[in-house]
Amino acid sequence: MKNRSLPVSIFFIVLLFFACKTGYQPTTVQYKDYKVTPHQPINNELTSLLQPYADSVNKNMNDVVGSAAMELQKKQPEGILGNVMADAMLEQAKKKFNTPVDASFINYGGIRLPSIPAGNITRGKIFELSPFDNIIVLLKMDGNTLQQFLNIVASRGGWPCAGIQFQIKNKQAVNILIGNNPISGNNVYTIAMLDYIANGGDDCVMLKSIPQQNNGYLFRDAVLDFIAGKTKEGKAISSSIQNRVSNAE
Amino acid sequence: MQNRRNFLQQTAIAAGTMLVPSSMLAALTGQDAVTKLTILHTNDVHSRLEPFPMDGGRNQGLGGVAARAELINKIRAEEEHVLLLDAGDIFQGTPFFNIYKGEPEMKAMAAMRYDASIMGNHDFDAGLENFATQLQHASFPILMCNYGFIDTPMEHKYAPYKIFKKGKLKIGVTGVGIEMKGLVPDALAANTQYLDPIVNVNRVAEKLKKDRGCDLVICLSHLGYKYKEDENRVCDLILARETENIDLIIGGHTHTFLDAPVVVKNKAGSDVLINQVGWAGIILGRLDFEFSRFRNKNLSNSHTVTVGKKASE
Numbered sequence: 001m002k003n004r005s006l007p008v009s010i011f012f013i014v015l016l017f018f019a020c021k022t023g024y025q026p027t028t029v030q031y032k033d034y035k036v037t038p039h040q041p042i043n044n045e046l047t048s049l050l051q052p053y054a055d056s057v058n059k060n061m062n063d064v065v066g067s068a069a070m071e072l073q074k075k076q077p078e079g080i081l082g083n084v085m086a087d088a089m090l091e092q093a094k095k096k097f098n099t100p101v102d103a104s105f106i107n108y109g110g111i112r113l114p115s116i117p118a119g120n121i122t123r124g125k126i127f128e129l130s131p132f133d134n135i136i137v138l139l140k141m142d143g144n145t146l147q148q149f150l151n152i153v154a155s156r157g158g159w160p161c162a163g164i165q166f167q168i169k170n171k172q173a174v175n176i177l178i179g180n181n182p183i184s185g186n187n188v189y190t191i192a193m194l195d196y197i198a199n200g201g202d203d204c205v206m207l208k209s210i211p212q213q214n215n216g217y218l219f220r221d222a223v224l225d226f227i228a229g230k231t232k233e234g235k236a237i238s239s240s241i242q243n244r245v246s247n248a249e
Numbered sequence: 250m251q252n253r254r255n256f257l258q259q260t261a262i263a264a265g266t267m268l269v270p271s272s273m274l275a276a277l278t279g280q281d282a283v284t285k286l287t288i289l290h291t292n293d294v295h296s297r298l299e300p301f302p303m304d305g306g307r308n309q310g311l312g313g314v315a316a317r318a319e320l321i322n323k324i325r326a327e328e329e330h331v332l333l334l335d336a337g338d339i340f341q342g343t344p345f346f347n348i349y350k351g352e353p354e355m356k357a358m359a360a361m362r363y364d365a366s367i368m369g370n371h372d373f374d375a376g377l378e379n380f381a382t383q384l385q386h387a388s389f390p391i392l393m394c395n396y397g398f399i400d401t402p403m404e405h406k407y408a409p410y411k412i413f414k415k416g417k418l419k420i421g422v423t424g425v426g427i428e429m430k431g432l433v434p435d436a437l438a439a440n441t442q443y444l445d446p447i448v449n450v451n452r453v454a455e456k457l458k459k460d461r462g463c464d465l466v467i468c469l470s471h472l473g474y475k476y477k478e479d480e481n482r483v484c485d486l487i488l489a490r491e492t493e494n495i496d497l498i499i500g501g502h503t504h505t506f507l508d509a510p511v512v513v514k515n516k517a518g519s520d521v522l523i524n525q526v527g528w529a530g531i532i533l534g535r536l537d538f539e540f541s542r543f544r545n546k547n548l549s550n551s552h553t554v555t556v557g558k559k560a561s562e
Contacts, residue, residue: 024284024418024464024540025552026496029522031510032560034533036317038300038310043318049316049360050298053353057344124344133341133374135434214434216376 045199061124066227069236070118076108077168077247081116082160083239085129088226089219090162093136093192096217100179103163105149106219107202108156110134121227121237130220134194136211143185147152148206156202159243167248174248194219198232252284284540286415286465287328289321292501293333293369293528295342296354301529312530314357320533321361327535330415334422335361336501337471340380342529350375355386363389365411366397367424369471369501370432377439378402392424395449397442410453412461418540422456424469425450425488427502439487446483447491454494464540468495473503474525486543487512489521496554497536500525510536510556518551 072081090104150173300313381402506527
């Protein structure tokens with residue numbers, strides 16, 4: 001730089017000025033949505049990347065995880081399929097949270113198959129039964145709050161439950177037994193349910209303010225684990241109507 | 250600064266040989282050829298690696314990475330400057346995720362050469378440590394400016410922003426995540442701290458625009474487009490309004506199919522574009538920005554962007 005003449009130096013200073021004060025700014029935007037349809041060409045690299053996973057997933061979904069001793073039907077106020085699912089929730093919640101749990105509930109609408117036929121149960125069938133990624137949560141509530149919640153359950157025709165027994169009269173829950181003891185307003189009960197309900201779903205607003213114990217355990221995984229446990233013991237899945245929920249006349 | 254130094258060096262060489270390149274002429278006259286950038290984007294793909302099954306459902310046959318990759322390749326062959334971006338919720342929604350916890354999702358995105366993504370609430374679903382582990386299969390950065398990842402498995406596996414150089418353009422990209430409370434169980438969020446998205450986007454965007462000289466600043470957002478039931482809840486519309494220095498928000502979370510990019514005036518009166526393309530990779534979004542060169546960058550406080558008509562397929 002030393003040997004350069006003054007005009008050249010000035011030239012550079014001017015250039016530097018321009019370099020500092022210029023830039024690009026977006027002026028116009030064109031846009032387009034590409035719908036990804038089955039009629040489009042596919043990429044072989046991605047297809048082969050996916051192939052081993054897809055094969056394994058499909059095989060995995062066809063895996064037999066257990067067996068149903070009878071047709072498991074979804075019914076209100078109480079059904080065999082619901083009892084199996086509520087038992088699975090109660091048993092697995094006790095294990096996974098390592099704490100006593102008094103009762104479990106599943107919202108009736110959360111069961112997405114009308115029945116599971118007798119015979120082999122595949123993993124895919126359980127995904128159809130419980131496609132949502134709902135998590136099991138534990139809520140501690142006093143007997144009065146539990147009564148309010150049960151009244152919602154009763155008004156909706158009865159939901160699958162375990163660890164509890166009650167009757168529906170004029171859309172209210174009556175003759176409630178938890179374990180084998182009548183409900184007490186001041187007692188605190190630990191109830192397992194889906195996060196969907198605990199967050200106030202299906203009109204269960206009285207539950208929204210209650211702190212939730214949550215360890216990220218999917219309800220679907222609980223059902224699969226429950227069935228796997230039974231299969232390991234050499235047992236087929238079955239249940240019966242036990243008057244957990246019945247209509248009082 | 251590296252660019253400017255190179256520019257000066259090149260200029261010195263040019264001046265020395267008495268050749269005046271057209272770019273220098275352009276710099277002196279304020280005229281320049283149109284500079285173009287193509288942005289391709291997805292959000293909330295939710296492990297939809299294969300198209301929706303042919304089961305009579307509304308979306309049957311739609312989506313899938315094999316068709317998307319071919320589309321992206323075709324566009325890349327036609328356009329010089331392309332950025333491929335995603336706005337989070339890569340994970341959860343098909344058995345692929347339940348079994349492989351995100352490995353094929355990450356590999357597919359790497360194969361499609363995504364340039365950046367962010368974390369959506371469902372990307373925590375198999376735990377933060379799992380997400381951090383699956384990033385070994387990713388070749389793209391996770392950009393988050395409002396999650397505090399200190400003492401978490403993500404601590405050294407994310408960046409608050411990245412600057413992409415495309416021809417003469419410098420594009421800054423940052424990202425924001427949604428508040429985890431009520432959406433992500435504490436056990437899965439680990440020690441992730443949620444920080445104010447508006448404050449942090451403004452902080453990073455100012456740095457990108459003013460200090461780092463970015464010509465375009467993009468925010469990938471998993472805040473959601475808007476919330477009818479709670480108008481004050483932070484969302485992309487509010488973010489756009491309350492920020493400066495962001496030009497484009499690529500959104501997610503609410504699975505909103507925007508028919509056209511939405512234009513919002515920011516705090517400085519400049520246009521911010523918001524776009525979101527539903528979910529599951531049913532649609533690949535495309536935005537083609539044209540840039541013009543201007544002088545006195547620091548004096549230009551507000552500017553408008555003209556959105557053209559939607560191109561048909």
